Amino acid sequence: xxEQKKKSTDAGAQPAKQQQQxxxxxxxxxxxxxxxxxxANSTREEVVLNFGVNKTWxxxxxxxxxxxxxxxxxxxxxxxxxxxxxxxxxREYESRYGALPEK
Numbered sequence: 001x002x003e004q005k006k007k008s009t010d011a012g013a014q015p016a017k018q019q020q021q022x023x024x025x026x027x028x029x030x031x032x033x034x035x036x037x038x039x040a041n042s043t044r045e046e047v048v049l050n051f052g053v054n055k056t057w058x059x060x061x062x063x064x065x066x067x068x069x070x071x072x073x074x075x076x077x078x079x080x081x082x083x084x085x086x087x088x089x090x091r092e093y094e095s096r097y098g099a100l101p102e103k
Contacts, residue, residue: 037066047079048072 035051042048052068074082094100 033069035069042076042079045075047074047076049074 033051035053037052037054038049040047040049049072050068051070051072052066054064054066056062056064056066090100
C-alpha cells in the first residue's frame with residue numbers, strides 16, 4: 001500500500017485565541033474496520049471506548065453475541081474533544097440529510 005498524506009487544518013483541538021496549525025495525516029498504517037456496537041466507560045484518569053460487531057441478528061434467541069474488535073483508551077480531555085467533534089459531525093449530517101430518530 002502506498003503511503004498517503006493529507007493536509008488539513010485542525011481547528012477543533014486548538015483554543016480560539018491561537019492560530020490554526022496545519023496537520024499532516026499519515027495514513028500508511030491506517031486500517032478500516034466496521035462496528036455496529038460501541039460502549040464506553042471511564043475512570044478518573046481515562047475514558048475507554050470498546051467497538052465491535054453484534055453478530056446476533058435474531059434477537060429472539062438466546063443472549064446477544066458481541067465480537068469486540070477494538071478498544072480505544074484516552075484521557076478525559078481527549079474524550080471531551082471527541083464528544084464535541086461527534087456532536088458537530090451529527091449536526092452537520094442532520095442538516096445535510098435530515099434528522100435521525102432519537103432511538
